[in-house]
Amino acid sequence: MTPAHMLVQEAAPVTVGSGSNAFLEGLVATLGEYLPQWALWLGAAVTGVAIVMGLISLIAMFSVWLERKVAGHIQCRYGPMYVGWHGWLQSIADGVKLLLKEDMIPRDADRLLFMIAPALVLAAIVAAMAAYPLAPGVFFADLDLGVFFVIAMSSMTTIGVVMAGWASNSKWTVFGAMREAAQVVAYEIPLGVALLVPVMVAGTLNLREASELQSDWYGMGWFMFKNPFMLPAFVLYFIAALAETKRAPFDLPEAESELVAGFMTEYSGIRWSFFFMEEYAAMFLMSALAAVFFLGGFESPLTWAAGEFFGRELFVAGANGAKELNLQAIPYHAVAGLTLLIKTFAGIFLMMWLRWTLPRVRVDQVMTMGYKYLTPLALACALGAALWEAGKQALLG
């Protein structure tokens, strides 16, 4: 048998993506001469985490506002109108309110778990967000196992939710927690298998690389158009993502009319808002995965044109071999990042649209749908796509 330390040695050369961390590169390019290596690493990590946190807050705030506006307009009303233009500052006002609210912990709750749970939920989603590429050259962590990492991290939130439900020591919250656990277990499989289809077509789990692979056909070479099994896989993925993010019609863990507020019944103030932020961040991530792996990621004709016009490389070799920031390519990266954001928010909008249209399914129907329909269909999709790809390679070489 191989000794343990040998295994570690063998595993050591694994690279974390081909491009490592854009913030590190940026720091090396600008401050590399003045600071020691460890400070650069630390600085890059802190910057990355800070930006992710800020990004999640911004996404959550914007999504909450968007959700309220979408809901309002679907329901023949305006939604928030008073704070700022069309209520765009409403989320900030709400955030301030939540921060100032009394932090209540029920007397019989498990205090420690009760306090850890929201933090755990948020930490997991922050970690998952690290895989989100801001732009082709700007990313927190360029993970070769990007999809796997995102799915693993976003299912970590389930532990936090179950913990919250259990620690609250209320019957309704336990109901919510158990529903969440059952639902995530049931829908993780079709979600993963449906994502396997584009991963198979792309041949990579890396989000940035998968996006790059779709840049042919003048920016319209989306995986969606490259394999006939993509569309059903996308539909299956989207349904499973709804269940995974606890969105209607699968919002059983918090089913307002059934379980009061499900697992977060006992939470208030900023702790409650952590769950809220997690929900929107999870929606964002799931939509982002859909955008990257089905809808072309950064790529669109506009992105392609910008890339042709401005150039694509954000870091170019400078005079003395060190990498230098290529300011010319910035518009391309901005366009690409915006394209992905727009595609992601299109997915979020679709989720909101569904939420404000459909009734909620029952708990046994959720399970039936997950195990009896979505999982076999997703497997069939994966098989079909694999055969298609194999056939294509055999025929076209």
Add this chain to the structure above:
Amino acid sequence: MANEVTNTMPPSTRLRRTDASEVTVDIRTPDLEINFGPQHPATHGVMRVLMRTDGELVTGAQPHLGYLHRCAEKIGENVEWLQYLPYTDRYDYLASMNNNLGYSLAVEALLGVEIPRRATLIRIICAELNRIGSHLVAFGTYGLDIGAFTPFLYCFREREWMMSLFEKICGARLTYSYIRIGGVFNDAPPGWFEEVARFCDVFEQKWPEYVDLLLVNQIYVKRTANVGVISREMALDFGLSGTMVRGSGIDWDLRRDMPYMCYGEIWRDGAFTIPVAKGEMGALGDCWDRSWVRVMEMMESIKIVRWCLDHMVDGAVIGELPKTLKVPAGEAYVGIENPRGELGHYVVSDGGKVSVRTRVRGPSFCNLAVLEDILPGSLVGDAVAIIGSTDIVVGETDR
């Protein structure tokens, strides 16, 4: 014991070994006793259902009442005849016009006063508009119970207009006290009837939205069909009335079968029909049937309102009555078709200014009793759907 709920778990679920070294192992975890209410979003007020659940399965349920008790009947025996009218507004606050009407008819039965034709027609218009409003709330909040938020606001959009119509005729939006003993409080303002006609036209256009958006929605059908089935026999045994009994396939409507005011005339004119559930989506008497009856009844009410508008006459709107009402000795019971079923008023007078006994048969109270029998065996999500489908108003169950 009052709180005893029967455990309906079949004994076959227990694990037993039957050989000599018998060990009885009961692998069940104890059932969870859970308070569904009084503060719960789906109890439509402050009702409490003590539920016993085995996981998601409801194994026993018992409604507890009294959180909204306001001694309405006792008050009826302490205030003058007319002064009691505002209290009737408050039992089924979604159908106050109908409550006013039921009480007024009961007292008028003792008085033997002549009601002017115009007053009768205005009463019917108000009662039917209020029925539409009540069914809109019932259907909308039922959507909320199922998890669909938007249809609720669509329903409230139309109900808003209905309430502003009432505001124009009597100044109040929820508790009207408009239908008085002897007629109605005042005549309709100029243009009111035309606006009611416009409301009918617009409502007819909007009504298909409810059907398309919610009633035939596949998820909605899956959630409500074959859930909370009340058989014909059960409906009769429990003395259900209104939409509950018609939802179980029994053709019974007081407007036709015990006609009051000029409903008999309208029926004979063929102006309206009575929708009776046929069990289209599942078993006869399930939640879907009950909501279907409500949605269909709204259109029938529109037809009745149209008939009244077409046959409107001029004249007084209130009969000749003394300022201080003294009702001749005797007793009277009048049951009318409220949106929720038969609202009965039983009044006893000794010839004085104050009633000796005022008894109210609230439809919600009688319809609620069936919950205890149909809840066990359903899932928690179904329990919400079933409670919602009985369309109770807690103000009326407790009074």
